[in-house]
Amino acid sequence: MAAPPSDLKISQQARELHFRSIVVDTHVDTTQRLLEAGFDLGERHANGSVDIPRLRDGGISAVFFAIWVPGTVTGREAVKRALAQIEAVRREVSSHPDDLILARSAEEIRHARADGRIAILIGIEGGHMIDCNLDVLRGFASRGAAYMTLTHMRNTEWADASTDPPRHNGLSPLGKEVIAEMNRLGMIVDVSHVSDKAVLDVLETSEAAVFASHSSCRALCDSPRNLPDDLIRAIAAKGGLVHINFHVGFLSQEFIDFESAHPEIEREVEVEAKRRAGENGARELVEWDRIVREFAGEGKLPRVKWTLIIDHLRRAADIAGIDHVGFGSDFDGACMPFGMEDAAKFPRLTEALLREGLGESDIQKILGGNLLRLMEDVEAAAHRGKGSG
């Protein structure tokens, strides 16, 4: 695919490498925006981070849209809303047939790419949406869900979250059944958001490699949402991946230290985001993203630069190896650092990796090659499972 014109200042080598590579972002929350009345992914928007023009500018070949309802919504209501969001993604894809195509496998991502279209994949962000029912899980898979994040911020009935007091000491027996069924379905198990003990239980239970779709390094920023070095190592040892999250509160220790010392600023951001979003709840995340950068510009919050993404990537790669890392931005669901405000800035990552001295083939692994390999491994494990059982 030829690179579109851009004012992004990067080297010719970086542009050329980036736009001939398969580039994957394993987590965006743009699905919430599809629920806004009148929102069209085909238009270039002045706010938020993702739309078709900016995915094109960013040379992104495949992107996972998260299906998400808050952990406070459970039972049949959560299932209903999740299904409605899956349909919203599918509708949006079919209304832009020249640009987008729904994909579920590595092969489909490659086809989309050869066809000049962006592959849209679906990830379920939170196991509460299956309502403890494996039939619901199978239904999600049949509607195209490629991965499921086992929890969101709260524990589910069968798995502990990293941001809730433990209730199951990791995974419950039902949690282990969920993993086995995901393996059988060829769905990738996503350990972002789950507790450290639950990650260990998953690694012991899963027949297939797993990944963290949007988590950074706890050694660099001490958030429970980030992964400690030993878990990064353990995920990689099983053939899995860690995809670095761009959220300022997961990248910057300075940022979270400042926030915990100044809870009043955090509250001010929250109130302002609510005010600007008005009745439109889906809009709140997008406003939050913008306000945090505005406040940083006014000196009310620390200024976080996008280059921290590369520091986290390097850390994870040093521990896990180049074959086990990638990017999962959290666009439209978190606060982006300066210089990585939207999907159009993605080529900067390639430029930075070249400057770090990485070879072109290693950079291509990080951008998407590793994820394609993981998908193929998960698919192969599903076939093996069917063969033996």
Ligand SMILES: [Zn+2]
């Ligand atoms: Zn998340």
